[in-house]
Amino acid sequence: MATGEEPADDLGIPPGKKPAIKDVARLAGVAVGTVSNVLNDRPTVSPETRERVLEVIRRIGYVPNATARRLRSGEVTTIGAVVLDLANPFFTEIARGIEDRLAQDGYVLMLASSDENLDRERRYLDLLLQQGVRGVLVTPAGADLDHLREIRDRGTDVVLLDAYSREFPSVGVDDVAGGALAAAHLLDGGRSRLAFFNGPHTVRQCAERHAGVERAFLTRELDPAAVTEVTLPAPMTAELAESATHELLDRPGPHPDGIFCINDIVALGVLRALRERGMSVPDDVAVVGYDDVMFASMLTTPLTSVRQPKRQLGWTAADILLRGDDEGTERHVEFVPELVVRASSGAAGDAG
Numbered sequence: 001m002a003t004g005e006e007p008a009d010d011l012g013i014p015p016g017k018k019p020a021i022k023d024v025a026r027l028a029g030v031a032v033g034t035v036s037n038v039l040n041d042r043p044t045v046s047p048e049t050r051e052r053v054l055e056v057i058r059r060i061g062y063v064p065n066a067t068a069r070r071l072r073s074g075e076v077t078t079i080g081a082v083v084l085d086l087a088n089p090f091f092t093e094i095a096r097g098i099e100d101r102l103a104q105d106g107y108v109l110m111l112a113s114s115d116e117n118l119d120r121e122r123r124y125l126d127l128l129l130q131q132g133v134r135g136v137l138v139t140p141a142g143a144d145l146d147h148l149r150e151i152r153d154r155g156t157d158v159v160l161l162d163a164y165s166r167e168f169p170s171v172g173v174d175d176v177a178g179g180a181l182a183a184a185h186l187l188d189g190g191r192s193r194l195a196f197f198n199g200p201h202t203v204r205q206c207a208e209r210h211a212g213v214e215r216a217f218l219t220r221e222l223d224p225a226a227v228t229e230v231t232l233p234a235p236m237t238a239e240l241a242e243s244a245t246h247e248l249l250d251r252p253g254p255h256p257d258g259i260f261c262i263n264d265i266v267a268l269g270v271l272r273a274l275r276e277r278g279m280s281v282p283d284d285v286a287v288v289g290y291d292d293v294m295f296a297s298m299l300t301t302p303l304t305s306v307r308q309p310k311r312q313l314g315w316t317a318a319d320i321l322l323r324g325d326d327e328g329t330e331r332h333v334e335f336v337p338e339l340v341v342r343a344s345s346g347a348a349g350d351a352g
Helices: 021-028 032-039 048-061 067-072 088-103 118-130 146-153 175-188 204-219 239-248 265-275 293-300 309-321
Strands: 078-083 108-113 135-138 157-161 170-173 194-198 229-233 257-260 286-291 302-305 332-334 338-340
Touching: 021 032, 032 229, 078 088, 088 293, 088 302, 088 309, 108 118, 108 293, 118 135, 118 146, 118 286, 135 204, 146 157, 157 309, 170 175, 170 239, 170 309, 175 194, 175 257, 175 286, 175 338, 194 204, 194 239, 194 265, 194 302, 194 338, 229 239, 239 265, 257 265, 265 286, 265 293, 302 332, 309 332
Parallel strands: 078 108, 078 135, 135 157, 157 170, 170 332, 194 229, 194 257, 257 286, 286 302
Antiparallel strands: 302 338
């Protein structure tokens, strides 16, 4: 038997190469399957053989591949997630929250972006299922959930992320309240000509934030029809928002004095266009975003935004998925958004 001081090449292992399970089997004089049985603590191995295998493992420094072992034993260690737009920092921060929770239980994340397209969402979900994921977290790209019902009925756990459902476990934010917060802030700050840069109403977040804007107007006995809604196609990019802002400002009549944006990426494009037109923020136009992503506070004119608990959203959704039907697991969690006021929405004539 080799000693712990023997160089790896004397053991038949090339220099620089990590010992493999077949090296353990060869040096212990057993089959690879026997080594696997020892690693998985199966009772079919005699105490003498088990100790011999473990001694070889210690001497050559073999490190078992935990992922491979779990796959061989049928234990799946991968979770899939399909979100609306990975170009939006909101979803990358959610993904970090998912990873934080998965790491606690030794799982890894496979992540994809639907670009707010239902067909693309379905294709990615099919690919994830082909990889044998333990479950999926999904931010639905539309109201049709039939494909998610099929996935669930075939035995794969499904949790809706940044969404709400009575049918599926879900984690989301009260977007009606969030939309109302943004519009109320602009109205109460003296802005009377509001524009709302929104996305397709087939996306739940867009429809609910629109409802929130209407609520803010009705609460103040104002006509919601006074809002100029600019609908951007999906995926909603800063470039599209910049172009749409120029088109809005080219229209005849008075310009808006307050703009609410469906997310901070859209707000970035709006701010860029306003600067190109020589308009002052907030003196000429107050701007409010949504999500409060990392860059919002770092802009030349820091952006007022409706904050969502991004990492907490991801962490909670992953926790619900992993805990399954454990007693005490909440199936539906809805967070409350928070308005973070910065310079971009200061009162007219006030630079701060």
